[in-house]
Amino acid sequence: MAYWHWGDARASRVVVCVHGLTRQGRDFDRLAQALVLRSSTPLQVICPDVVGRGRSDWLADPASYQIPQYAADMLALLHQIAASTGVGIERLDGVGTSMGGLIGMVLAGQPGLPMPAPVRRLVLNDVGPAITWASVQFMQSYVGQYGQYRDLEEAAAAMWVLSQGFGPVPADVWREMSSHMVRPGADGALTLHYDPAIGSPLRALTPEAAALGEAALWSVYDQIRAQTLLIRGADSNLLTPETALAMTQRGPLAQLEIWDDCGHAPTLTSADQIQVVADFLLGD
DSSP: OOEEEEEOTTOSEEEEEEOOTTOOGGGGHHHHHHHHHHOSSOOEEEEEOOTTSTTSOOOSOGGGOSHHHHHHHHHHHHHHHHHHHSSOOSEEEEEEETHHHHHHHHHHTOTTSOOSSOEEEEEEESOOSOOOHHHHHHHHHHTTOOOOBSSHHHHHHHHHHTOGGGOOOOHHHHHHHHHTSEEEOGGGOEEESSOGGGGHHHHTOOHHHHHHHHHHHHHHHTTOOSEEEEEEETTOSSSOHHHHHHHHHSTTOOEEEEETTOOSOOOSOSHHHHHHHHHHHHOO
16 A cells, blocks of 8 residues: 655654545645644654555455455554654544545544554544435446546546535646546556446445445444544535534534535645644644
């Protein structure tokens, strides 16, 4: 599993940022750099490419593209980072967008896991234990269904069609983000960076299985002891107002921020979005 590293590699204060289903770790470039610059103490920010995405390897068995595998990979990465500091991890925080938030909940909400340090603060970006079935069906329709693009501009335009929920993103920022989302394809063309097979377990999901998974995730959420910031795009079709409200009333009693002009999911790239996350993670 590849990861992107910002800050002081010896710092015992660590923030791990985990991306969404079809994204990759470079989504957090702006946030990571801002956190390092604003921190009053040495800090390192780790932004992994979840397996099957970005620069990470692809799995031989597509059935393993699921949250338990991803969480196990993150746990192994955390222990590697802890060992590399020389003093371990003294303060551990997490940021998770969509799928990344589910991974964060699994790690923070199971007290028996051999974590190198407990999760102190957790940012959940437009995700909760309950995900609307309509959102699942939408993801089933497009994940892994990509082709070849003549150039970066064509690829960026195609990705933007599926990314309206991200909210306003300046053209230059979107182009930069899109540049990390492609890899060489056939005959000099470009294609998307991820293994099309990551969609296989998703397409096999049924409403009944989704309901069982939701119950398990609520159980995990209720065990989270980290201070939790929940961000909801006001127009989100994945995280409903009812689920967001419930998350403020149980488990870690999440602090809720609702952001206008966004759906699923805010990119955490604008100055005002970064300010909210930085204040939460870096404040006393």
